[in-house]
Amino acid sequence: MNRPDANDADVIVVGAGPAGSCAAIAAARAGRRVILIERGPFPGSKNMYGGVVYPRILDELVPRWWETAPVQRWVVRRSTMILSETGALSVDYRSNAWGQPPYNGATAYRPDFDEWLSRQAVAAGAQLVTSTTVTGLLRDASGRVVGVRTDRPDGDLTASVVIACDGVNSFLAKEAGLYSATDPSNFTLGVKETLALPKHVIDERFGVRDDQGVDIEILGGTSGVNGGGFVYTNLDTIALGVVLKLPKLAAQKKRPEEIIATLKAHPAIAPLIEGAEVKEYSAHVIPEAGYSMMPTMVTDGMVVAGDAAALCLAAGIWLEGVNFAMASGMCAGEAAAAAVARNDVSAKGLAPYTDKLNATFVLRDHKKLRKVPGLVLSDRVQQRYPAFVTSVVERVFRVDNPQPKPGLRRIVRQERKRAGIKLSELIRDGWTGLRGFG
Amino acid sequence: MTVVACLKWVIPRVDDDDRFAGISAADQSALEFALLSARPGEDVVAVSAGPLGAERALRDAVACGLSRAIRIDLDPRASSSAVASSIASAVAGARLVWCGDYSLDRGTGSMPGFLAARLGIGQALGLIDVTIGDDSMSVVRRLDGARREIMRVTGPAVLSVEGSTARLRRASLRGVLAADNAIIDVIAGMSSPIDAVDEKPYRPRARALAAPSGTSALDRVRSLTDAGTATQRSETVVLDPPEAAARIVGALRDWGYLG
Numbered sequence: 001m002n003r004p005d006a007n008d009a010d011v012i013v014v015g016a017g018p019a020g021s022c023a024a025i026a027a028a029r030a031g032r033r034v035i036l037i038e039r040g041p042f043p044g045s046k047n048m049y050g051g052v053v054y055p056r057i058l059d060e061l062v063p064r065w066w067e068t069a070p071v072q073r074w075v076v077r078r079s080t081m082i083l084s085e086t087g088a089l090s091v092d093y094r095s096n097a098w099g100q101p102p103y104n105g106a107t108a109y110r111p112d113f114d115e116w117l118s119r120q121a122v123a124a125g126a127q128l129v130t131s132t133t134v135t136g137l138l139r140d141a142s143g144r145v146v147g148v149r150t151d152r153p154d155g156d157l158t159a160s161v162v163i164a165c166d167g168v169n170s171f172l173a174k175e176a177g178l179y180s181a182t183d184p185s186n187f188t189l190g191v192k193e194t195l196a197l198p199k200h201v202i203d204e205r206f207g208v209r210d211d212q213g214v215d216i217e218i219l220g221g222t223s224g225v226n227g228g229g230f231v232y233t234n235l236d237t238i239a240l241g242v243v244l245k246l247p248k249l250a251a252q253k254k255r256p257e258e259i260i261a262t263l264k265a266h267p268a269i270a271p272l273i274e275g276a277e278v279k280e281y282s283a284h285v286i287p288e289a290g291y292s293m294m295p296t297m298v299t300d301g302m303v304v305a306g307d308a309a310a311l312c313l314a315a316g317i318w319l320e321g322v323n324f325a326m327a328s329g330m331c332a333g334e335a336a337a338a339a340v341a342r343n344d345v346s347a348k349g350l351a352p353y354t355d356k357l358n359a360t361f362v363l364r365d366h367k368k369l370r371k372v373p374g375l376v377l378s379d380r381v382q383q384r385y386p387a388f389v390t391s392v393v394e395r396v397f398r399v400d401n402p403q404p405k406p407g408l409r410r411i412v413r414q415e416r417k418r419a420g421i422k423l424s425e426l427i428r429d430g431w432t433g434l435r436g437f438g
Numbered sequence: 439m440t441v442v443a444c445l446k447w448v449i450p451r452v453d454d455d456d457r458f459a460g461i462s463a464a465d466q467s468a469l470e471f472a473l474l475s476a477r478p479g480e481d482v483v484a485v486s487a488g489p490l491g492a493e494r495a496l497r498d499a500v501a502c503g504l505s506r507a508i509r510i511d512l513d514p515r516a517s518s519s520a521v522a523s524s525i526a527s528a529v530a531g532a533r534l535v536w537c538g539d540y541s542l543d544r545g546t547g548s549m550p551g552f553l554a555a556r557l558g559i560g561q562a563l564g565l566i567d568v569t570i571g572d573d574s575m576s577v578v579r580r581l582d583g584a585r586r587e588i589m590r591v592t593g594p595a596v597l598s599v600e601g602s603t604a605r606l607r608r609a610s611l612r613g614v615l616a617a618d619n620a621i622i623d624v625i626a627g628m629s630s631p632i633d634a635v636d637e638k639p640y641r642p643r644a645r646a647l648a649a650p651s652g653t654s655a656l657d658r659v660r661s662l663t664d665a666g667t668a669t670q671r672s673e674t675v676v677l678d679p680p681e682a683a684a685r686i687v688g689a690l691r692d693w694g695y696l697g
Contacts, residue, residue, distance in 0.1 A: 008615075035615070041457075042457045045457070111457075115457065127615065127618055129611070129614055129615065129618075132611065132614070150611055152608060152609065152610055152611040152614065153608060153609075153610040153611070154610040154611055154612050154613075155610070155611040156611075157611065
């Protein structure tokens, strides 16, 4: 083993996203020498995220974070929308308590949020290096990871521990052999448009005021490609997009921009965005298979966190990633700092990282919901159930006088048959959902 | 002796978001030439007049291998004359002072000239090519009407270069890490005896162009682009020099280049 004090740092964190910055904060606060490497000119500069951040985990790292964090709107309305071709069924919940400290979730521009979080890491003592891409791992004779190679001249850096937070396509985790073969069906393609509207128009259309915001998650509306849609309100823009299962998208030979255009034209969506100007169009791959696609989290001299560890929860009603990234980063930083202090950075010495993940919501949620991502992206949930549910509601609320009102059981039975759903499938999926969500 | 690179740090957005701030390609070329033209033992110094944020550009410059950096604490709206006076007081005695030919905000471009006057040394501005020799430099200056001026620079001078003249080297990782803790000298800016009281934004001068000929839109587009017109085929002829010269003059006249 090389001498720790001869290293350039105790801990190198690769990627200054939410996971990386939280790892750097935790390790630096534990008194370790930390270098945080970011490929963009500033943290968040490469980001296309348009979603809701749930920063509860920051209570521990950045007390009263809501006073300084760059937030667009505090989400006070959560809506789950099921779309058929022309119909829409929404379950909508509003809580004004979510718009007050200590808050619940917020929409944010990640270039602002990530940059803010990285400043907390620098304030904690980490050294941030930007515009620098890590191109590979350095290993000693025994194969232990002892540092990273970057694209800069004289660009090798050594450290006792490397924390890989390099995102969904983590080349470092792959190089370290932590992933088995990549399966495209584990990934979705997230495609997003940022649509500009005056703030007062957004307030009126979404029924909010001041810094209150809305989160709409959509099932259906993706032109037959398995996935989902979303609409989030920022201060004077709307993030609207779809996530699309990669093999289905490739098999159906549909263009993502055409699917977004179809969603924008849906009768339930079009009035919300009428007159908006497209300011951005972006796309990114998302690890959506949850627990079943996760890599080995630890190897000698290295741990992996955030999207790089596939810690993204896509469980239908819960679509969360940033909070899992921040929590896993924090655990990684703490475990790395403790391992350096014990002078044992072997996989065994770093194992407390996995223990921490297992003890918190990070892996407990993923384990509990391990079958839900597959259920949510199945053909039944994606195609047949939305048609079934919207047809039932359509008939329940349609007044066909002079005909008397039909019985609800009869409508459900008829529409289930019409949608081609077997009762056994419905029971099985219901049981899977109940076990996951229950 | 000292070689100096003058850098102008600019936020190129109306919302004052300094994450997008930086220096122009021309300033980057100036920095590269400062590094290339320094003789063994000479200090290479970067100077920037501006607010605290300008130190980021100076640290990036230090990471490329500079000896030290100076920030002149000056309002970013200060006139070129005031900037030149302040820089001159900070770099007096320099052998070479390299500047970019333009900044990111497309200012007046007059600072290098003012600086040469304040320092009392020569100037070679608007350079499009630089060849550095042991004792002198050969430089090419852009003149009006597509003309060029080739000059030899032997003594102390202010030189301004265009962005295409050099590509700034990529700083080493060790340089970047060290620059993070480098000490930036900060000195107070000076007022200038000559100050601009008003400065208009960059507006290229309008030029009168003749309308394209043709009655239809298609004809006018063809006229503008020369599309579809027969191109003059090249021809090789072997003639005695007097006849060859006469032939060339005749061809140029036929093609409309001579009156």
